[in-house]
Amino acid sequence: MQRDLNALANNVFDVVIIGGGIYGACAAWEAALRGLSVALVEKDDFGGATSANSLKIIHGGLRYLQHADFKRMRESIHERMVLMRIAPHLVHPLPCVMPTYGHALKGKEVMAVAMFLNDLVGFDRNRLDDPQKRLPAGRVISREECRRLIPGVDENGLTGGALWYDCHVYNSERLLLSFLHAAVKKGAQAANYLPVRGFLQEGNRITGVEVEDAFTGQRFAVRAHLTINNSGPWVNQVLSLKNGRPPQPPVLLSKAMNLVIRRQLVPNYAVGVPSKFEFKDADAILNKGSRLLFLRPWRHVSLIGTTHVAYRGDPENFKIAEQDIQDFVNEFRAAYPAAGLTRDDVSYYYGGLLPMEGVNPRTGDVKLLKQYLLKDHAAEEGLEGLLTVVGVKYTTARDVAQKSIDLALRKLQRPVVKSPSQEQRIHGGEIDRFDAFVAAESRKQPHRLPAEIVRHLIENYGSAYADLFPHLQENPAWASRVHPQTTTIAAEVIHGVREEMAQKLVDVIMRRTELGTAGHPGAEALQQCAELMGRELGWTAERLAAEIAEVNQVFTVAQL
Ligand SMILES: Cc1cc2nc3c(=O)[nH]c(=O)nc-3n(C[C@H](O)[C@H](O)[C@H](O)COP(=O)(O)OP(=O)(O)OC[C@H]3O[C@@H](n4cnc5c(N)ncnc54)[C@H](O)[C@@H]3O)c2cc1C
Incomplete structure (x- = not known):
């Protein structure tokens, strides 16, 4: 997965997706799987907003019984099974x-x-x-x-x-990345730290978005036949980029x-x-x-x-x-x-x-809100080329993506072929029997990794833990833990930077590895990860200190 801004600027995509939360990631996978060319742009880091903050329950919706809402319950139960099938590692x-x-x-x-x-x-x-x-x-x-x-x-x-x-879900951030990797393997272009600043419009048609590179300030157009707004809580702000006014009702x-x-x-x-x-x-x-x-x-x-x-x-x-x-x-x-x-x-x-x-x-x-929203702005306000999706839970993101891409295919006048996404395993999901897979891989001890580390890697990356092997080949020292009390190894940091667009230390600590997801990982682990990243990205001592300070800030609670 590479952040290729030239590819984003120099192509006309079938679909551009605004937002790299779980809804955007699933939409990118669904669209790519069904043969569409896809761009996804995220203003911060992938999965850094609502999707990183769930209770991590993939729920069948027992509580919907209170409302006798059997349809919703059925959808949730079905999605729960689909996720176990396509992401058995997580x-x-x-x-x-x-x-x-x-x-x-x-x-x-x-x-x-x-x-x-x-x-x-x-x-x-x-x-x-x-x-x-x-x-x-x-x-x-x-x-x-x-x-x-x-x-x-x-x-x-x-x-x-x-x-x-x-x-x-053991690691909701890595589940999102599994969808994104799968989409990218099918040809999608995704980039983080690339906020949408405006829409491109020709007559009554949205023809893409104007984005700004958060690191350089450079602005450019990402052109697409259809734009899908998957911006989660920013839905009103993004829609107000059309004409300066928030949608009514918001x-x-x-x-x-x-x-x-x-x-x-x-x-x-x-x-x-x-x-x-x-x-x-x-x-x-x-x-x-x-x-x-x-x-x-x-x-x-x-x-x-x-x-x-x-x-x-x-x-x-x-x-x-x-x-x-x-x-x-x-x-x-x-x-x-x-x-x-x-x-x-x-x-x-x-x-x-x-x-x-x-x-x-x-x-x-x-x-x-009980049900997701899927809006076609052509039907709502005569504006072609724009769909808005508002999801209500992590569990059903794939299902909603399937429905929104069904609509996208109709809008693009493409045949609405049956979606294979309920069956097709996502990146890292090539595991028939989870326990047997962990046991067999632990016995193999690839790169002499201890069984405890092999389990940890499979729990996070699934079958794609093998993606780390080239880094271990390059430098066997990267098999070592970033801190004696953790199972996270240095190769994961390198992998995050080289293959998963980690731009900042906070990306690695909170979303590429599991280091910070349950609390502060400790100063030593931060220092070690920052040094590994710094060597990869050529950080100065000042930059390194600023990156560590940014992570520490995440754990500081506001005194309001
Ligand atoms: C406390 C809590 C507990 C929860 N527990 C559960 C649970 O146990 N099970 C469950 O199924 N669900 C749960 N949920 C719900 C679930 O987390 C959300 O429904 C889901 O994560 C929403 O995903 P999203 O992609 O729509 O939004 P987000 O994850 O917020 O993604 C939207 C993305 O759009 C990006 N964006 C915004 N504006 C722009 C722009 N201008 N340009 C580019 N990108 C932009 C944002 O940066 C963001 O990354 C919980 C939610 C919370 C808050």
Whole structure:
């Protein structure tokens, strides 16, 4: 994957995609797979915005049962299976458990019906050959089993629990890169740090975008027959580049947050615990009366999510503040006191902006947008050559990409051939049986890598971990860890720079490797990575220090 600005400037593409989040990356893959020439431009780094901040659950949508929304549930369950099939290295089963209280709506009997319906709607969820991907049937469990699985669970009125299986993604940034690599292998051109500054327009037709190289300030045109706006929370800002006015009505946004906890509060199971907090006021982050807090193990840490509150500012100014974190810690402590959570347990946080329908005027709850938006501006305002996509969850990005490229093919008057993207494995996904693959590769010990490192590399790169071998061939010293306490090796840094367009230290720390995704990786690891990158990119001592300072800034919480 190379940042080839000449190729972007000197071709006319079928499609140019604005935004390198998961929705843009999936759209690029889908379009390239179906024979379109594709350009993708990202204003910062690939996957650096909302897509880096999810709870990393690939969910089948059990909660949609509350709305009897079987269609959405079916879509999500299907996508969960598709992702396990096409990205078997990154998407894995996740057992989930939730206590039941009394015998009414939160009771065991209702959950027994929910478990039954969930399995019924997901009747074909196990049509994959790999036994590691099997999702057993959901069931209700006894009070005793619930107490065992959720130590210290609130026992007041506890009648038992519900146990079901969903999925999660080990590394959401690398899943996005897997889609992008796959697209690039099919001929797509992608570039990061290339913001769109305007649209090219001829009459009533958008003919591409004007972009600006964030490093040189140079502006140029990227021409395309169709432009797809996949800019996530910046959707209003990007659309206002057409005529200086935001769209009417604008897409409304809500601020969502998860916490990363440096210890595993409950190992092996994701746990749903009901919040004890009452609704207070529409602009506080702790507003949803009886929402379920989700606590899940991830790598060696836990993630807790998710709070939602309306957001009216510019996405560029979005921040998580110390008070947001403190409030969420308090809310979680009240919901699950046995975990003994304190502010010191929080090693990092994920915050992002999600589209919402609005705020419930009675309760103050954020009403998240339930369905993705796919707008053809020709139908809306007579403007040809422009589609806008607004996604609502990471899980369904591929499905939405398929639908948007179906529409793109129709707009481009190309035959709408059936999409192979539900079957075709993405980059790194050439694995039939995950556990057997890890075991076999660990035995082989390529480049004398210890089994622990081989597992780590497969968990992040899948079968494409072999892409690192040429670097190890060139310099065997790059097989060493960047810090004794991590499994990340120097070759990953080199690979990020040479093959994955990492331009800054923060790209490597937060999105090419897993080093910073669960908290600050430590000064030594930063120094080591900065020196490796600096040698590749010819950084001065000042630049190196500035790069380290930029990473440290990521972990500094705003005191608002
Ligand atoms: C706290 C939280 C928890 C979540 N948990 C889950 C979960 O567990 N499971 C799940 O399925 N979903 C979850 N989600 C939702 C999911 O993360 C989002 O739906 C998804 O990541 C949105 O992807 P996107 O590509 O639309 O947006 P983004 O990832 O924000 O990508 C948009 C990209 O467009 C770029 N861009 C903007 N303007 C321009 C421009 N002018 N020029 C070029 N590029 C531009 C941005 O820089 C950005 O990279 C969660 C979200 C949050 C915030």
